[in-house]
Amino acid sequence: MSTKKFMYLNRRAPYGTVYALESLEVVLIAAAFDQDVSLAFMDDGVYQLVEGQNTDGIGMKNFSKTFHALGDYDINQFFVSAESLTERGLSADDLMPLVWEDEDDDWAEKPSVKVVSNVELSKLMSEQDVCLSF
């Protein structure tokens, strides 16, 4: 089976609807198939990666912790829209410091999150074989 480029585009806030959690579940299942997987976050989707989420008051699972596991699933390309962050008064410093371990570099921890402009993001999207939007 040849490898295809999959991008999962996340555009909604983490809680309130089930889209964000469902997207993450699909990503985890797809991770078993050894494809080239990347995740993109824009609009309210950028809130999914914000550090320090606490769901105690809304009775939902705080699945933001799960993003930290994705490096072990060889998912280490998180693209975040710079414009979407700025529009919400956020910056790269507000996001979770997600990392992955590079097996070919003595397991050095490397950052997974990359803030990119919408122009760069649309270029990345055009390079994909499959783009799934949540």
Place this chain on the structure above:
Amino acid sequence: MADILGAEVDEEGFLVDLKDWTKEIAVEMAKGDDIELSEEHWDVINFLRDYFEEYQIAPAVRVLTKAIGKQFGKEKGNSKYLYSLFPYGPGKQGCRFAGLPKPTGCI
């Protein structure tokens, strides 16, 4: 609804409420599968519980084998070893004993 030591389980034997879990429940579940839990079983069960606590998911088998090998020695970081402990699958059976939900993507 079926229960194990008073804790409710679903039709596949997984705990309905993760908070109900006790070591005695794990022992009882294992007994039902004709397994006596050894030190090695507990290493995996405790690892699964810690992993779930940290990441809110059960690890995929390939992630589990890699992590077990890293933590407990290379000779244990393979699915043959894990299946020798949990013949019905380290993910499915191990997670059930550990009181976790069935792993995502596990059939």
